[in-house]
Amino acid sequence: MAAVDRPRPTPVGVDTFERAAYLLGRLAASPAVRPLRTLGSTDVVRNYDRGRLEHQVLPVLHSEDLWAHPLVAPAFDPTLRTRILAAADALPRLLEELDGSPLGSAHGDACPRNLLTPSGDRDTLVLIDFGFWCEAPLSFDLTQLMVGEIQTGERPASELAHLDxxxxxxxxxxxxxxxxxxxxxxxxxxxxxxxxLFYGVSAAPIEVLFGLAAPGPAAVVRERARAASFVLDLVDSTRGP
Incomplete structure (x- = not known):
């Protein structure tokens, strides 16, 4: 077995993102991997909606305390707040649209920290931490790949358009x-x-209302807000049925 380096230093280069995205696409559609899909979670979109969104995220989004919080208010302006709430209200319709999406195999948490490289082979990527392995709509793994470093303050949201x-x-x-x-x-x-679904509507740090630590300083929260704006624009730029 080849020796494997530690996770790549962050932020990683765009070439690594491109290579990872290509290989995640192959993983998603691979006939050899297909029989293993259901070893993990299935119906991952609806389960996420019935779990985290319904019981944690959506109730807090309608709380004035969230938007008045000193970390949130400067980053999430009234216009962005309105857009996020409108997207949340539209989720039932958008979930029905996702119900018809083709499914593939997904790592479930394909953030850059879960990508390693064998020693001496910079073109190969090794995925670790398969705890969220699942059957999911195609492109599922791109969310964590693209926003993982933004959530932790390691990459500015201004790079999202290029990464996308x-x-x-x-x-x-x-x-x-x-x-x-x-x-x-x-x-x-x-x-x-x-x-x-998996980032935009929950970009505001709702954990601060539960007495938990914030995801980072004000600068990190601002980048999360900018990423949420990008995601909302992305949805607006595509066309549903």
Whole structure:
């Protein structure tokens, strides 16, 4: 077995994101991996909605205390707040749309910290921590790949547009190379909705209302707000059925 380096230092380069996205696309559509999909979670979108969103996120989004919090108020202005709440109200319709999305195999937490490289082979990526392995709509893994370092304050949200332009086509190429015939436009729409569901509507640090530590200083919260704006714009730029 080849020796494996520690996780790459963050923030990682765009070339690593592109390579990771391509390989995650191949993983998602691989016929060899397909029998292993259901070893993890299934119906991951609906379970997330019935669990974290319904019982933790959505009730807090309608609390004035969240938006008045000294960490949140300067970052999430009234316009962004209104957009997030409108997206939250639209979730039932958007979830129905996602119900019809093609499924693939997903690592479940494909953030850069879970990507390692064998010693002497910089082109190979090794995924670790399969605790969230699941069957999920295609493009599921792109959310954590793209926002993982933003959530922790290691990458500015201003880079999201470039990462998106690189990662989505690379992921699509991975699908195609494994024989999965899905259009790039359809994939882009699913990707936008998953980014909204698993990041956009919960970008505000709701944990501060439960007495938990904030995700970081004010600068980190500002970047999370900017990332939420990007995700909302991404959804608006795609077209549903």
């Amino acid at each position: 332009a690189v990662c989505l086509p690379a992921y699509h190429r991975g699908l195609i190379d494994e024989g999965c015939d899905v259009s790039l436009d359809a994939l882009r729409r699913t990707h936008a909705l998953l980014m909204l």
